[in-house]
Amino acid sequence: MTNSTDTQQRKGGFKKFLFITILVILAIGASITYYKYYFVFGEGVKSGYLNYAVKKGNVFKTYEGKLIQEGFGQMKAGGVASNQFEFSIEDDTVFKQLESNSGKYFDLHYKEYHGALPWRGNTVYIVDKVISMK
Numbered sequence: 589m590t591n592s593t594d595t596q597q598r599k600g601g602f603k604k605f606l607f608i609t610i611l612v613i614l615a616i617g618a619s620i621t622y623y624k625y626y627f628v629f630g631e632g633v634k635s636g637y638l639n640y641a642v643k644k645g646n647v648f649k650t651y652e653g654k655l656i657q658e659g660f661g662q663m664k665a666g667g668v669a670s671n672q673f674e675f676s677i678e679d680d681t682v683f684k685q686l687e688s689n690s691g692k693y694f695d696l697h698y699k700e701y702h703g704a705l706p707w708r709g710n711t712v713y714i715v716d717k718v719i720s721m722k
Contacts, residue, residue, distance in 0.1 A: 624701075625701060627701070627702065632697070633695055635655075635693070635695045635696070636655040636657035636671070636673060636693070637694075638654075638655055638656075638689065638692060639655065639672075640653060641677070641683060642687075643683070648706045648707045650676055650708070650710065651676060651678070651680075652677070652711070653674070653677060653686055654672055654673065655672070655694065656672055674711050674713070675698055675711055675714065676710060676711045678708060678709070679717075682718060693721070695719040695720045698713050698716065699713075
């Protein structure tokens with residue numbers, strides 16, 4: 589009779605170990621996912637002329653934009669290129685304001701993430717508000 593009791597205790601101990609291991613793996617996976625896609629890595633303001641603001645995508649329709657900043661960018665084979673800031677937009681009202689004022693000078697507040705989500709946009713930079721427009 590002592591054999592069956594020992595076997596039951598071993599089975600119960602293994603189930604507890606397996607349960608705790610699965611919980612730890614899920615917690616680590618959730619932490620990595622949060623850090624990669626939802627943790628705000630940086631915030632700031634970019635200024636420049638709005639080149640475009642568009643709604644595009646095959647499955648997820650997202651708002652995308654490009655800001656042309658003053659100054660000189662990285663040297664390319666043919667000469668000097670401008671600084672460009674490509675970003676995504678989550679808010680409809682911010683998109684509509686940008687879309688209707690293409691070519692104007694904007695100061696845009698953005699948040700930077702470590703990774704892009706398909707329903708949030710194509711870039712890791714998400715513009716969340718317009719600070720000023722000239």
